[in-house]
Amino acid sequence: MIFSRFKRELPTPADALSGRSARPYPVPATHAVLGTPIEGPYPENLEVAIFAGGCFWGVEEAFWKVPGVWSTAVGYVAGSTPHPTYEEVCSGRTGHTEAVQVVFDPERVSYQELLRIFWEEHDPTQGFRQGNDFGTQYRSGIYYTTDEQKKVAEATREAYGPTLRENGYGEITTEIVAAPEFYFAEDYHQQYLTKNPNGYRCHSATGVRFPVGA
Numbered sequence: 001m002i003f004s005r006f007k008r009e010l011p012t013p014a015d016a017l018s019g020r021s022a023r024p025y026p027v028p029a030t031h032a033v034l035g036t037p038i039e040g041p042y043p044e045n046l047e048v049a050i051f052a053g054g055c056f057w058g059v060e061e062a063f064w065k066v067p068g069v070w071s072t073a074v075g076y077v078a079g080s081t082p083h084p085t086y087e088e089v090c091s092g093r094t095g096h097t098e099a100v101q102v103v104f105d106p107e108r109v110s111y112q113e114l115l116r117i118f119w120e121e122h123d124p125t126q127g128f129r130q131g132n133d134f135g136t137q138y139r140s141g142i143y144y145t146t147d148e149q150k151k152v153a154e155a156t157r158e159a160y161g162p163t164l165r166e167n168g169y170g171e172i173t174t175e176i177v178a179a180p181e182f183y184f185a186e187d188y189h190q191q192y193l194t195k196n197p198n199g200y201r202c203h204s205a206t207g208v209r210f211p212v213g214a
Contacts, residue, residue, distance in 0.1 A: 007092040007128070007134060007135040007136060008092075008128060008135075008136070009128075009136070010095050010136055011080065011092070011093055011094070011095050012080075013080040015093070016079065016080035016081045016093060016094055016095055017081045017084070017088050017091075017093045017094055018081070019081035019082035019083050019084055019088075019094070020082060020083045021082065021083070022083060023083050023183070023184070024083065024085065025085070025186050025187065026187055027039060027073075027184045027185075027186075027187060027190065028187055028190055031064070031071050031072065031073075031190075031191060032190065032191035032194050032195065033064050033191055033194050034064060034069075034070070034071055034072070036070055036071040036103075037071060038071060038073045038184070038190065039073070039184065040103075042070070042071070042103050043070075045105065045107070046070055046103050046104060046105055046106075047103070047104055047105075047106050047111070047145070047146070048101060048102070048103055048104075048145050048179075049101075049102045049104065049111060049114055049144075049145065049149065050077060050099055050100070050101050050102070050142075050143035050144075050145070050179050050182060051063075051099065051100050051102065051114075051118045051141070051142055051143070052077065052078075052097040052098060052099040052100070052139065052140060052141035052142075052143070053100075053118060053121055053122035053124075053130065053140055054098070054122050054130025054131065054133060054138050054140075054202045054204055055098060055130065055133055055138065055200065055201075055202040056074040056075075056098040056099060056100050056185070056189070057074070057189070057192040057193050057199060057200065057201065058121075058193065058200075058201040058202055059074075059098075059100045059121060059122070060072050060073070060074050060100045060191065060192075060193075061193045061194075061201075062117055062121050063100060063102045063114070063117065064191070066104075066109055066113075066114070066117065067108060067109060068104055068105050068107075068108030068109030069102055069103070069104045069105075069109065069114075070103045070104055070105055071103040072100055072101065072102050072103070072191075073100070073101045073182075073184055073185075073190060074098065074099070074100055074101075074184075074185045074189050074190060074192075075099055075100075075101060075182050075183050075184045075185045076089050076094070076096035076097070076098065076099065076137075076182075076183045076185060077096060077097060077099040077141070077143055077179070077180050077181070077182050077183070078095065078096060078097055078099075078141060078143065078175070078177065078180050079094040079095030079096030079097070080094065080095045081093070081094035081095065081096070082183075083183055084096055084183060085186070086185060086186055086189065089137050090135070090137060092135055092136050092137065095136065096137060096183070097136065097137050097138065097139045097141055098137050098138065098185075099141065099143065099182065101182050102114060111148075111149055111152055112152055112156065115142070115152065115153060115156045115210075116156075116210045118142070119156065119160050119210050120205060120206075120208070120209065120210055121205055122140060122202075122204050122205055122206075123169070123204045123205065123206050124140045124160075124164075124172045124173060124174045125164060125169045125170045125171060125172055125173055125206075126140070126173065126204070127139065127173045130202050130204045131202045131203060131204035132202075133202055133204075139173070139175065140172075140173060140174040140175070141174060141175045141176070141177070142157075142174060142175070142176045142177075143177060143178070143179035143180065143182075144176065144177075144178060144179060145178075145179045150176065150178070153176050154176055156210070157172055157174060157176065159210075159211055160172065160210055160211070163208055163209075163210070163211050164206065164208055167206070167208045169206060169208070
């Protein structure tokens with residue numbers, strides 16, 4: 001397959017698709033597994049985290065199984081096109097990556113534990129790729145919603161890097177930036193793997209465990 005340059009490099013805002021002023025499709029009100037609301041507002045005691053680790057179907061499944069996670073949703077972040085569609089994101093011309101929003105109770109599961117799952121569930125050294133999936137929409141990212149999340153995310157990246165290198169992997173390419181607007185993906189993508197149990201899962205985890213006590 002021949003990939004356009006938009007699959008291999010992020011577009012500038014001037015090159016990005018123009019998008020639209022509102023979401024062009026519906027999003028389900030309720031999580032298909034957890035039974036909780038997908039969109040906010042969320043209870044005040046909960047916290048929001050956003051991760052990108054390749055195809056968002058499998059990443060979301062990994063998080064909705066975690067005790068203490070209240071709700072999850074898949075969507076698009078860190079691009080230039082407002083309210084993009086899946087097809088537009090896949091073209092590489094919006095700059096977004098496929099992401100998962102995790103709403104969790106910090107009294108039941110720590111952000112650090114969510115980060116451990118994030119690091120271990122994918123290969124954070126591959127750049128614009130995860131396994132056989134190629135393109136800018138598969139890049140690895142952590143999008144923090146608080147200053148404390150930023151601090152912990154950066155600390156875990158520093159802790160995990162040497163362990164990956166010791167096991168033959170390259171440098172971590174994960175971007176860690178303040179959470180931009182999260183655009184919820186289309187209905188059929190939400191909790192995709194509970195609706196399609198034999199659906200595609202990107203098996204790109206390194207098998208390298210996050211260092212205990214890091």
